[in-house]
Amino acid sequence: MSLSPARLDRFARHIVLPEIGGAGQVALSRRHVVVMGLGGIGSPALQYLAASGIGRFTLVDDDTVDVSNLQRQTIFTQRDTGHGKATSARRWLANFDDTLSVEISDARVTKDNAGGIVAGADLVLDGTDNFATRLAVSDACVAASVPLLSAAVGRFQGQVGAFAGHLADQPCYRCFVGDAFDAEDCDTCAEDGMLGAMAGWTGSFAAMQAVRVLLEGVSAFGRPQWGRLHLLDGMAPGMRTLNIAKDPACKGCAST
Ligand SMILES: [Zn+2]
Numbered sequence: 053m054s055l056s057p058a059r060l061d062r063f064a065r066h067i068v069l070p071e072i073g074g075a076g077q078v079a080l081s082r083r084h085v086v087v088m089g090l091g092g093i094g095s096p097a098l099q100y101l102a103a104s105g106i107g108r109f110t111l112v113d114d115d116t117v118d119v120s121n122l123q124r125q126t127i128f129t130q131r132d133t134g135h136g137k138a139t140s141a142r143r144w145l146a147n148f149d150d151t152l153s154v155e156i157s158d159a160r161v162t163k164d165n166a167g168g169i170v171a172g173a174d175l176v177l178d179g180t181d182n183f184a185t186r187l188a189v190s191d192a193c194v195a196a197s198v199p200l201l202s203a204a205v206g207r208f209q210g211q212v213g214a215f216a217g218h219l220a221d222q223p224c225y226r227c228f229v230g231d232a233f234d235a236e237d238c239d240t241c242a243e244d245g246m247l248g249a250m251a252g253w254t255g256s257f258a259a260m261q262a263v264r265v266l267l268e269g270v271s272a273f274g275r276p277q278w279g280r281l282h283l284l285d286g287m288a289p290g291m292r293t294l295n296i297a298k299d300p301a302c303k304g305c306a307s308t
Contacts (some may be wrong), residue, residue, distance in 0.1 A: 055081065059151075063105050069273075072263075076271035077105060083266045084108040086169060086176045086198075088161060088189055090137040091115070092246060093179025093203045095125040096255030097262070101177070102145055104263055108153040109145065112169060113137040114160040124248035161185050166192035175265050177201045177258060178225075183233030187304070190225035194218050194305045199265050199276065200225060203258040206244050208286035210254030212261055213296065216278045217305030223279045223296045226304035250286045257284065 055063070055078060066072045066080075083106050087094050090113040102109070117125070117132040117140055125137075132140040138156040145154050157169060161180065166188045170176050176198055178189045186202065193200040197218040202225045204211050217224020261282075267274030281294045300306055 054078070059105070066104070071273040072267065072271050076267050076273065079270040080105045080263070080266060081107040083174045084110070084172065085262065085266070086110040086112065086173045087141075088112045088169075088176060088178040088185075089180035090125070090127070090141045091121065091179060091181060092124045092205055092248075092251030093255045093258060094141075094177070095127045096252045097177055097179060097203070097259045098127060098141060098145070099148075100256050100259035101262060102148055102152060104259070105149075106152070106266065110155045110157065110169065110173065111138050111141045111145070112157045112161060113141070114158050124246060124251040126252065161188060163188040163191065167195060170198050171196050173198050175199050175201060175262055177203065177262055179203050179255065179258070183229065187226055187229070187231075187233065190215065190217070191304045194224050199278075201258055201262050201265065203254055205251050205254040205284075206246055208247055208250055210250055210257070210284035210286070211281060212254060212258045212284070213281035214261055214265060214276050214278050215296075216276065217298075217302075219278070220307065221298065223298040224302060224305040227299040227302045228281065228296045231303060247286055250284075253286065254284055257282070 063077045066077050067074050085106050087098055115137050117128045119133050127144040136158050138158040142154050142156050170192045176193050194217040200215045202213050215225050216222040265276040268276050279296045283292045
């Protein structure tokens with residue numbers, strides 16, 4: 053399959069990069085990404101993921117747009133307040149590039165429905181705001197052999213990690229955080245605050261790492277960096293990287 057002249061024009065700055073190239077751009081057009089959470093992470097991430105020409109999206113959020121979201125959730129405008137985030141995000145995507153395919157879900161993600169949402173995707177980008185959801189998404193990704201990019205942000209700190217816990221030698225998100233948070237709602241954003249641009253940095257960095265995952269085996273940029281967690285510090289500013297080990301007793305990804 054090749055790209056149409058209009059698509060070649062649109063993605064010319066990607067195609068000219070040897071590390072992506074025409075083969076990489078065609079591959080992106082065939083990929084399916086599930087964006088879990090359309091808030092501070094999901095909004096800027098979706099802008100760059102859509103701009104990169106990924107062909108198919110599932111957009112998941114059960115919340116509605118509040119005026120306090122507009123400080124960092126960049127796909128929403130004043131007109132969206134009071135409307136569903138998933139519906140508003142679909143409208144943004146349709147205006148931005150009407151050739152991309154999109155499905156939405158505005159149901160709360162739980163361990164019972166997460167498997168159905170992630171099944172068949174090439175990547176899940178999780179920017180949800182509580183551990184119970186994040187762990188349910190991680191377990192569903194391991195069970196369905198779908199890679200997971202997990203991203204979080206608060207105050208002046210962000211983190212982005214790539215997980216492939218379905219692989220025998222790679223950790224999952226649960227290996228990183230453990231089991232303690234399964235039942236706990238840890239949404240602290242409202243109390244702690246967050247610099248708007250910090251969400252933008254973390255979300256756009258997550259989008260860049262997503263492209264790495266999606267191009268694995270296709271072009272030179274495709275190096276997923278499984279098990280590496282990048283910490284973004286907005287105060288310094290600077291970045292650090294940690295390697296996460298697979299927990300042999302992990303209840304999400306251990307084989308026995
Ligand atoms: Zn694990």
